[in-house]
Amino acid sequence: MVVVNGGEWGKKFGREVLEATVFSVPVKLSAALGLVKAGVFQENEDIPILLEGKRQLVRISKKISPALDAEKESGRQKFAKTSWGSAWLKALREFDHSNRLPRGRSYAKGGRVTDVKIRDGILEARVKGQRTSAYRINLGLMPFTSAQVETINRAIGDNPAFAADLAVGKLPTELLSLFERQGIQLFPGSWDEVDADCSCPDWANPCKHLAAVYYVLAQEIDIDPFILFSLRGLSKEELMGAAGFAGEMEREDRFIPLTEVAPLPDEALEFSLAGLDKKAYGAMFSLLADKPLFFKGENFKRLLMKAYKNVAAALETLEVAKSSAVEKAAGIRILYHGEGQPLFAAAAFVWPEQLPSFGAEDKGAMVSVPVMENGQSRMRRFRGIKTGVPNLLKMFLEMPLLLEGSPEIKFLSAAASVALALARASAFVPEAVHLKTGHFYVAYRPLAHDADVLAVIDLLTKLMPPELIFHRKNKAVLPGRQGVEEILSLYLAHMMREYSHIESDDKLCLSFFRMADYRPERFEERKTGKAVADWMGSLSGVTGRFGPLVRIELPTGRQKKFRFFLDVEDREDPLAPPLPLAKLFAGADDFCRPAGEVLAMVARQVAAAAGYCPWLKEMLANKGEQALAMGTDEVARFLGEGKEVLAMLGIRMLLPKELRSVVAPKLVLSARSKGKNVTYLSVAEMVAFDWEVSLGELRLSGEEFKKLAMDASGIVHYRDSYLLLQPDDVERILTQLEKPLPKLGTTQLLRAGLTGEAGDVRFEHDAVLAKLLADLQTEINVPVPVGLQAKLRPYQERGLRWLYGNYDRGLGSCLADDMGLGKTVQVIALILKLKEEGKLHKPALVVCPTTLLGNWEKECARFAPSLKVAVCHGPDRELQATGTDVIITSYGVARNDKELLSKSTWGLLVIDEAQNVKNADSAQAMAVKSLRADGYVAMSGTPVENRLDELWSIFNFILPGFLGTRKEFGQRFAVPVEKYRDLERARLLRKAIAPFILRRMKSDKTVVSDLPEKIIKNEYCRLTAQQAALYHEVLEREMKRISDSDGMARRGLVFSLMTALKQICNHPVHFAKKGLPEPHHSGKAEMALALLRQIAQQNENALIFTQYKEMGELLVQMLESKLAMPVSFFHGSLQRKAREKLVEAFQHDPDSRLMVVSLKAGGTGLNLTAATHVLHYDLWWNPAVEDQATDRAYRLGQKQNVTVHRFVTLGTLEEKINTMLEAKKELADLTVSAGEMWLTEMSDSELREIFNLSI
Structure with missing residues (x-):
């Protein structure tokens, strides 16, 4: 086949020749030549002609083909796709007068050529013929002379643009014309210049086996044109050396032994990933060539771009899942088995084994892993879960960003957010990783030459636990920057696999988009890995100490175009002025390195960027002696995405001050x-x-x-x-x-x-x-209501004014004060104020958890006795709206009686513990939000427990539509803040909600000065149905026995009954001594759990006192199960050292925040000032004993306010005795030794009055 020019043929024959095709069928040469000379020929007739001094056989046809390519024959495999491969075949055909070359096509196409190797300038191959054993082929070309090598090296060295391409492994096609001008013949001119040998019986060159190798060699040259020079005795390394490049560094895993592992520095790290989203990283695809050789389907570049876009689009709608405290304490190791396998195929080991959030494949696995102990890495054996790495990645990608917990949790969570930001911004690049097996796989790496990407990688390096990636066989780990890049690569590969949505069974697509190994099976697939690596090479960028600097100058005088200059900068010396490229070519030694070495570094970086900015090569070629003039449109394009592309490759721009502040509309x-x-x-x-x-x-x-x-x-x-x-x-x-x-x-x-x-x-x-x-930020000056039976503290008065102001403006409020600051009394004051001013025309409806119904009823009676209050709860409940100021109900009733409650428009709708509506899709939340009122108040000490979505749900109650739809809020605020630490989005959100949410913390100086040092709160709870039935049964049975006894026996029975009823109030299992303790079986346990969950979320410490060791054990069991955190138990059976260890941990260990204390064991002598909350789960009914217990936390050395929570069960002996203690001051003087024995002296009627269940 030959390539001919239709225009020249047209001149020769007087008409256009539309197609030229060589045929192997011989014709009579003289007759054919005569026809040509006479200009007589027919369409579709085979004729021989003279072309460039050579006789060729051609066919004239009607098919249009302006540039005739000999390889574009219908239905035939194309062996040469590049200028280099085509030039090789063209050179062979020009001296293939016997037309033997086409005989090898079918052999080459049929895959008969195997085992092609080039060693010491000789090509070796095997070709399967008709015989059983393959024929052996040896092939060499005439070596370059030393003079020719010198000419080649000089030509390359004199042309910086060629050097730039060669320095990054590219062979510019312009070298062909350069060699022609220099008189250097790269391709053979005759078969005599091809030293070829085949073991077949056919002695001719070429036999069909050699011909097949020549065709296959064209394919090899397409992939690696340096082969031509290797066959002429000039290696790729020598050519690249002429360009000033010594060689390439291979990526290797830098595992280090455990003895060299250093502990992780304890640093508080803050970062934002928002900047990554604002760059045009997608423009990097312009660096890639279209239609790469390794893919025979559609344009692979377009396919890769589509995958990137699909990933970014999928992540725009990513929802952040709820995280649980159980995950924060996990230990994690990625178990690498080595042997050249990708980390993606490794296993993840997670301990302890009861963690529920990890996809488990092997529960109960016992694995030895390294852990840091006292500054040294030691092997320890744990029981846990082995699972696939993808399960681990998926969980962290869906979690909000966690900067608390174990080092592994903090790092993997931060790395997930970084990887998501990189993927959304397309700031990552593919890389072909070759395995020892000859296979390769595609990894995805961060775009590590961009300043913003480098910054977050450096930050992650400070967070990375050194033992996270563990090589089990070698007992080594992969820490530091490479470990960080490997983890980010895992996340990026996972997202590409899950979200690229490229459905194809093509082997290469499976490697790029499904993370499968590419295993070459056919001969032509052998060089696919290299072709892929070469194609993607420019994306990796090239850096060094010295690099190009693009300098732009404004138009001056009549000059209307901007001028671009290429300078060189020393990146390690920011104070050194840039050096014009022309001076460097002139031999200037302003830098500490030889000018040639600096130029080589610059050339490599220019070559990498030339795919996007080809004019950089022009500036390099003219050695910086001429500025490049650009018009306004070109400059605009460059200042847009062009600047970003160069920044990704580590190339800076120097702009005049007028362009630094250029503004876009x-x-x-x-x-x-x-x-x-x-x-x-x-x-x-x-x-x-x-x-x-x-x-x-x-x-x-x-x-x-x-x-x-x-x-x-x-x-x-x-x-x-x-x-x-x-x-x-x-x-x-x-x-x-x-x-x-x-x-x-x-x-x-x-x-x-x-x-x-x-x-x-x-x-x-x-x-x-x-x-x-x-x-909105201005308080309305409103006096405290006259009928309020409480002295509001200054911050509470401010809260009342704020609530009143928002109500008066027709806007909702979220009172989010820290627990213990008196949210309830502020809202009661608001309701009372509205009633006194005649603005409460309809009842206020308070919706709260069942455990708080009693609290609300008691607090209203205590602080606002003039309010008429009704409770709507229980199986026989009634809605008493007439003549009532406040109706108190539960979330369960609001859900079940939604239609009844929604018939009225309430004067004020209050929801307490508003996190109960945090799940916007729940029937409970939708029921509450369906109610209508003149004003809305949400109360919550934790408006955001896990996700910002919870804040949206609360605002959707107090100000529907204010934060947009749930989806809009997620995309605009939740995901940017939770996953990417977008500080600007967080600032805007705070600014938006500030007028409608009031949150004061006990740590605020303005609040601390208002607070007493010790806050005492009664926490009122109700019996569950199970408790109430048991309470009534035991009371009736034992009262009969008491009535029939007297003296010491009676006293004993009274004391036993009192103990039994207190145990029932604690928990049915406490009384029954059997069964599984569940919090929902006890109103008190349920309230304690809710309270301690809030305390734990605020990272505060709490002591839980109980009189009974058995109840202490039940509390530990329930709290550890439901809160998924350790709960210690201080009781009298502990040895002294064990007690001291518990106290030390509670005081100083951030993981030991909750301690259950037996009242007798911990009532005196302990110093537990780390506690900011004290819970009296069951009361001793002796203020002195209670105070002694409280003083374990509230004593000298306590620097924070202490809140005391006294649990009282409504309608039971607990409430009635507590009322007596508060009313009869003389009882407060009971001695410590008096205990509870005074109750045993009461008459039967007095006892029944106290013990009877009144609910």
């Missing part, structure tokens, strides 16, 4: 009030909107911007500043200007005003709206 939604009397309820109707375009400090109307866009593009000098008018940005704004103006409701308008954003555009408003928004 931003669409602005402008709001202006129609009058001065704008209220919160009328704001939506009293505001007019219009579009404007922001250009830095300038503002243009929509029409002005349209005119500007018509007159200019690119970099525009406008009113003493430079504007960047990118076509995409301009088109987007012009499209939006043609759309109708958006209509914002009241809550949307408030959010836009507070955040400065309306959807994806900026929002600006006038002075009237600014004052309205500022008033």
